[in-house]
Amino acid sequence: MPADCRQALSFFLPGVAVNRLGPLGEGNVNDTWLAVSDTGNKYVLQRLNPNVFPDPALVQDNLSTLTSYLRLQLEKVDTDFTVFRVRRSPEGFAGYVSPDGSWWRLLSYIDNSRALNTVATPEQAREIGRGLGLFHHLTSSLPSSFLNDPLPGFHVTPLYLEQYDTLLQQVQNYATDCRDFIEDRRQDVSLLEDARTRKTIRLRIIHGDPKVANFLFTEDLSRVISLIDLDTVKPGLLLHDLGDCLRSCCNRSGEEGHAAGDVTFDQELFAAMLQGYFRSKTDMLTTDETHLIVDSVRLISFELGLRFYTDYLAGNHYFKVHSPEHNLFRARIQFALVRSIESQYNELVKIVSAL
Ligand code: GN1
Ligand code: MG
Numbered sequence: 001m002p003a004d005c006r007q008a009l010s011f012f013l014p015g016v017a018v019n020r021l022g023p024l025g026e027g028n029v030n031d032t033w034l035a036v037s038d039t040g041n042k043y044v045l046q047r048l049n050p051n052v053f054p055d056p057a058l059v060q061d062n063l064s065t066l067t068s069y070l071r072l073q074l075e076k077v078d079t080d081f082t083v084f085r086v087r088r089s090p091e092g093f094a095g096y097v098s099p100d101g102s103w104w105r106l107l108s109y110i111d112n113s114r115a116l117n118t119v120a121t122p123e124q125a126r127e128i129g130r131g132l133g134l135f136h137h138l139t140s141s142l143p144s145s146f147l148n149d150p151l152p153g154f155h156v157t158p159l160y161l162e163q164y165d166t167l168l169q170q171v172q173n174y175a176t177d178c179r180d181f182i183e184d185r186r187q188d189v190s191l192l193e194d195a196r197t198r199k200t201i202r203l204r205i206i207h208g209d210p211k212v213a214n215f216l217f218t219e220d221l222s223r224v225i226s227l228i229d230l231d232t233v234k235p236g237l238l239l240h241d242l243g244d245c246l247r248s249c250c251n252r253s254g255e256e257g258h259a260a261g262d263v264t265f266d267q268e269l270f271a272a273m274l275q276g277y278f279r280s281k282t283d284m285l286t287t288d289e290t291h292l293i294v295d296s297v298r299l300i301s302f303e304l305g306l307r308f309y310t311d312y313l314a315g316n317h318y319f320k321v322h323s324p325e326h327n328l329f330r331a332r333i334q335f336a337l338v339r340s341i342e343s344q345y346n347e348l349v350k351i352v353s354a355l
Helices: 003-012 056-075 122-139 157-168 176-188 191-197 238-249 267-280 287-291 293-314 326-343 345-353
Strands: 018-023 031-037 042-047 103-108 113-115 204-206 215-218 224-227 234-236
Touching: 003 018, 003 031, 003 042, 003 103, 056 103, 056 122, 122 204, 122 215, 122 224, 122 238, 122 267, 157 176, 157 191, 157 293, 176 293, 176 326, 191 293, 204 238, 234 238, 238 267, 238 293, 267 345, 287 293, 293 326, 293 345, 326 345
Parallel strands: none
Antiparallel strands: 018 031, 031 042, 042 103, 113 215, 204 234, 215 224
16 A cells, blocks of 8 residues: 555554555545455545545545535435545544655545446436436535535636646647647637626536536436535536536546547436436526536537637646546547537537426
8 A cells, every 4th residue: 555545544543453445436536445444344535636635635625615505415315326425533633744745635425326428328318417406406405605606717717718728838749639739619608607797697506527427326327316526516506517518427438438539428318417417406507507418518618628728738747647638638539529519519409498
């Protein structure tokens, strides 16, 4: 077991023999391990990425506030939905700072659960929609002043474009296909910001990162029982979440899966996810928001592609990569997804109208 993991575990669990430790999930930002004690207790150990979260204490405060709040709300609802617990050291600390300055934390592991990287069936998509709707419902009464903003500017697409523009002036080598793709769509990036300025949509508490892998299913995959990775929960637009969830859910080959040529946005999964979302809580979205669903999926897919591509140009400091070209590969997949959404635009709008 790596020495830094051992030190963090003994900070939170002094005297507990942890005899198994292995990587958990495939997060692009933080490092995550599953730790199992000799008595069979399971824990999630995480090291936060300082390039992404410059103020980990603030993120941790949010997590404690949010998980306690969700637990209170869940007591009022008849559901098997659950939320992980933040584990504290015997002295009451929720974070451990290792000698190299990294911030660590320990969370409870949700037993008898499974995460998927891609959706295979409409039933799974429907469950994901229901889970996201339930999460929005549960957090809707949490005053946004109770949470700090862990990532100012997160999901503000025009800001990502500004960062890209600045960088483009400094780099010599760029991919012409990505550059042209972005140029052709730069007039669309302020769609959600404009709607917010016009006050046709308002800020609510959002998850921020509701991709497929962050939903926990029962082992038989019949029910979604939790939504994990709560570091990005903050005031935002429900359309950010719907856009992000749908771009992940409706891409059967996944974010890392196939070459960009094989990527398609799946209409059947789109309809199923939205049915699950609307069945869960029909009153969450206003009519204006509902009309913007298709544009939001297109925008958030574009935004993620832009974020991957910018990180590639910048030298891969934000997202973890397996090779120098990894973020370029990821960007092309998201851009292919945008193309697929664009080619089905009218049909997707019809699906939303028929809900
Ligand atoms: C990052 O770390 P992970 O994999 O949960 C990113 C999301 C992206 C996602 C794409 C804080 O999430 O915004 O949508 O990668 N998280 C952050 O896989 O930037
Ligand atoms: Mg995340």
